[in-house]
Amino acid sequence: MNLVLEKVQPNSALGKTASVDLFDASGMLLLQKGQLITEGIKVRLKKREVYILHNQRNVSFSEAQKVKTFPKDVYIKLVGSLWSIYHDAKLVKPEQIQKTVILVETILEELQTQKFYLDFNVIRLDMEKFKQHDYSTFVHVVNVALLTALTGIWMGYKENSLKYLTLGALLHDLGKLQIPREILNKPGSLTDEEFKIIRKHTFLGEKMLKNSRLSSSVLAMVREHHERWNGKGYPLGLYGKSIHINAQIVAVADVYEALTADRPYRKGLPPYHALEMIISWSGIDFNPKVVQAFRESLILYPENAIVTLNTGEVGVVVAVPTQMPTRPLVRILFDSNGRFLNRETYVDLLQELTRFIGRIEFKEDG
């Protein structure tokens, strides 16, 4: 892909707000997407040449390399359905599980046909409007289920084994519905007593499911998703391979999702940072094989994504190293002063360790 500045008629680009970023001929940003266009601005823009950034494809990508974002409408329906099935559940009935299996099938249908870039921040932002329902647990489990299913597919899970894995991920935190919201959403650090209460959610979740006739692997995910590879998890302190493999997978997805989510007391970490932490805990908290599959299945920075570095430079991802997907090669388009660079300039984040990706924009390609 080549990104080029394309001249546009100011009239066509000027609505009430700018529908795209607008530049001058030198690549200087005149008006940011979404910014209000007042009469004064309109008059001034009409007097000058206005450009937009345009994708000019000169490489055709094969179907296999195409990356999509997970469809937002499907995602919102998933969270809504899950909420309506479980929000006041005490003891889960087989009918509720049957309804959840339909959601699992929806997820798997979407995931198996495409490679996905999961943009949780955009999705979470959309969920803000449902705050009154306290959707956070449901948003979390849907995110975890998507990550878990992707890892499972990467590890060769198929058909029923993949279904149970994804179902277990959707149900893994069910016990949290029994934990007082004041503790779950408490801003600031928890007391030892509050930690003790939160830790009961694995056991409470399993208890809620005792009448549901679920497969033992699903129950193991609910019970063991806070166990750790080194034996330092809870509730039982299981060690290594004595933890059910499905629980080992959901554990990685669970921690990654929690790290990237905003909490009442801190902002979520950027995906690259969360993934680097997960990698650093490989062999300590998590099974190295699971971490490797998680890392390889997760598309952190799709090729062609527009990214903003911590330096303020804006560029496009041109290549992603398999071994260190958090540090792609980026072609810089705009320097830190917002000036368009005509010559080809690359930043290799594998070499330049003080630079990192702060923000990402990924537009679906057709």
Ligand SMILES: [Fe+2]
């Ligand atoms: Fe949990």
